[in-house]
Structure formats: C-alpha cells, structure tokens
Amino acid sequence: MTNLPREKRARLILNTDAKNEADDQFTIVHALLTPTFDFHGIIAAHFGAHRSKTSMLDSRAEIDLLLKLMDLEGRIPVANGAATALPDEKTPVPSPGAQMIIDEAMKDDDRPLYVAFLGPLTDMASAILMEPRLNERNVICVWIGGGVWPSGGREFNLMNDIAAANVVMRSKVQVWQIPSTVYRMMSVSYAELQERCEDKGPIGKYLVDQLIDWNFRVHQGPIEHRSLGDTPALSVILNPMGGTYDWRPAPEFSPQMHYIHNGQHRPIKVYDTIDIRYILEDFYAKLARFHRGVQGLANFG
Numbered sequence: 307m308t309n310l311p312r313e314k315r316a317r318l319i320l321n322t323d324a325k326n327e328a329d330d331q332f333t334i335v336h337a338l339l340t341p342t343f344d345f346h347g348i349i350a351a352h353f354g355a356h357r358s359k360t361s362m363l364d365s366r367a368e369i370d371l372l373l374k375l376m377d378l379e380g381r382i383p384v385a386n387g388a389a390t391a392l393p394d395e396k397t398p399v400p401s402p403g404a405q406m407i408i409d410e411a412m413k414d415d416d417r418p419l420y421v422a423f424l425g426p427l428t429d430m431a432s433a434i435l436m437e438p439r440l441n442e443r444n445v446i447c448v449w450i451g452g453g454v455w456p457s458g459g460r461e462f463n464l465m466n467d468i469a470a471a472n473v474v475m476r477s478k479v480q481v482w483q484i485p486s487t488v489y490r491m492m493s494v495s496y497a498e499l500q501e502r503c504e505d506k507g508p509i510g511k512y513l514v515d516q517l518i519d520w521n522f523r524v525h526q527g528p529i530e531h532r533s534l535g536d537t538p539a540l541s542v543i544l545n546p547m548g549g550t551y552d553w554r555p556a557p558e559f560s561p562q563m564h565y566i567h568n569g570q571h572r573p574i575k576v577y578d579t580i581d582i583r584y585i586l587e588d589f590y591a592k593l594a595r596f597h598r599g600v601q602g603l604a605n606f607g
Contacts, residue, residue: 335589387428
C-alpha cells in the first residue's frame with residue numbers, strides 16, 4: 307500500500323494534547339503507521355493549567371520524543387497550537403497550529419481535510435475565527451470529547467475550552483463527535499499491551515512503560531487497564547461504517563458542560579459505538595509490521 311494514488315489517501319492533521327495522559331501516544335503512532343493517511347502535520351495542544359502551566363509545550367516535547375523513537379524526526383511538520391483556551395467565543399488564540407489548519411484547508415484539493423482533535427477544540431475554533439471562509443471548505447473536524455448524550459456534564463476535553471466547543475458547534479464545519487460514552491470503552495489490559503507491544507522496539511516499549519507509569523503515579527488502588535480513548539478518531543476515518551452513529555442538530559454547551567439543544571445549528575455526526583476489535587487489532591498489526599521493517603508509513607505531505 308506504499309504506492310496508493312492520491313485520491314485513495316485521506317488528508318489528515320492530528321491535534322493532540324499528547325502529554326495529558328497516556329493514550330494520545332498510541333493514536334499518534336497509529337496515525338504515523340497508517341499508509342492510507344496523507345499526513346500534513348501534528349499540532350501540539352494545551353490541556354489546561356491544572357496539571358501543568360506549560361501544557362502545550364509539554365505536548366510538543368512528547369510529540370518530538372515519539373518521532374525520535376520512531377526515527378521520523380524532520381519527516382512530518384509539527385506546529386505548536388494555542389497555549390491557552392479562548393478568552394471568549396469571539397476571540398481566537400492565533401498559533402502556528404491554527405494557521406496550519408487554515409493553510410491546508412484553503413488549498414485547492416478536492417479531498418476532505420480531516421482534522422482529528424484528541425483534546426480541546428481551541429485550534430479549530432481559532433482557525434474558524436481567524437478565517438471564516440473555513441465554513442465553506444471541505445473540512446471534517448473529528449472530536450474526541452463531550453459527555454453523555456443527551457444530557458452532557460463534565461468531560462475533560464470539553465472542560466479545557468468550552469468557548470471553543472461552542473464556536474465549532476455554531477460553525478458550518480462538519481463535525482464527527484465521539485463522546486465519552488464511546489471512547490471510555492476502548493479498554494486494554496497491561497498483559498495485552500505487554501504481549502502485543504512491549505517487544506516491538508523502542509517505540510513499543512515506551513508506549514507500554516509510559517502508560518503503566520502514568521497509572522502508577524495518578525491512580526490510587528490496584529489497576530491493570532487503560533482506555534486508548536483517542537484511537538476512535540482514526541477508526542471513523544479508516545472505517546466510517548465501523549460503528550453506529552446518528553446525525554443530530556449540533557448542540558451548544560452550558561458553563562456546566564451540559565448540552566443545550568436549541569435546534570438552531572447544522573447536524574453533526576455523533577457516534578454511539580465503535581468496532582473496538584477492528585481498530586485495536588489494526589494498531590497491533592501495524593506496530594508489528596513496523597518493527598519487522600515492513601514498509602507502511604503514512605505519506606507525509
């Protein structure tokens with residue numbers, strides 16, 4: 307699949323709060339190992355200030371480390387996103403990451419541009435506010451975020467920029483939402499990861515070690531699992547029918563993160579289930595092939 311024609315590759319930008327927890331790392335590696343992606347960049351995202359005052363820069367350092375462990379330094383564009391959430395729903399936080407989205411979306415390309423958000427929607431909202439013509443472009447914003455439908459409530463990615471989520475939901479940009487009820491079901495065990503990833507070179511060992519270390523430092527009591535909750539952002543692009551979904555009028559969000567269903571906005575695609583077997587096995591297989599030296603990287607545009 308290394309010689310796929312252009313029209314068979316999905317244009318992708320990945321926006322990731324990579325050092326927030328321990329699952330973004332798996333999704334970044336998975337995307338890099340997917341030959342059907344025409345990969346146009348990774349954007350480092352903030353994850354609020356409650357864990358770190360330099361969260362965006364922490365994400366950037368983690369992205370750079372992953373690329374180094376995979377011997378891919380310098381082969382894919384990496385840009386810093388906003389360091390903070392939007393101050394309000396009318397004011398963008400300009401950044402190289404937001405500009406990357408604008409530049410790619412405004413190119414003369416008949417394929418959709420997928421921008422997968424594994425954290426807050428700050429850079430998508432900033433891009434829309436900076437360049438309103440994005441509302442008329444073929445952009446698909448895939449978002450891991452938002453609480454239980456239809457009521458909502460506290461959810462981490464939404465919490466880190468409620469204003470940005472409202473900007474995006476009120477826009478005309480196409481949105482595919484993967485709420486917490488779906489992404490929390492992507493559980494893997496330590497034993498599973500140790501058997502399927504740990505012996506797959508420096509990157510495989512790092513993925514497992516950093517996940518176990520995160521759990522050890524953060525969770526109290528015994529634990530042997532983690533949700534690879536960001537992975538569905540890739541699954542819905544690679545296998546759009548590998549899950550159940552419904553088109554619903556885009557909601558807005560209250561300060562308490564509850565959905566506001568006013569019926570005033572265009573429909574968004576909301577996923578209710580994901581084919582977990584498909585996307586996890588796809589990752590394990592691609593990691594194993596990469597370790598064996600089988601060609602199968604994304605095309606780095």
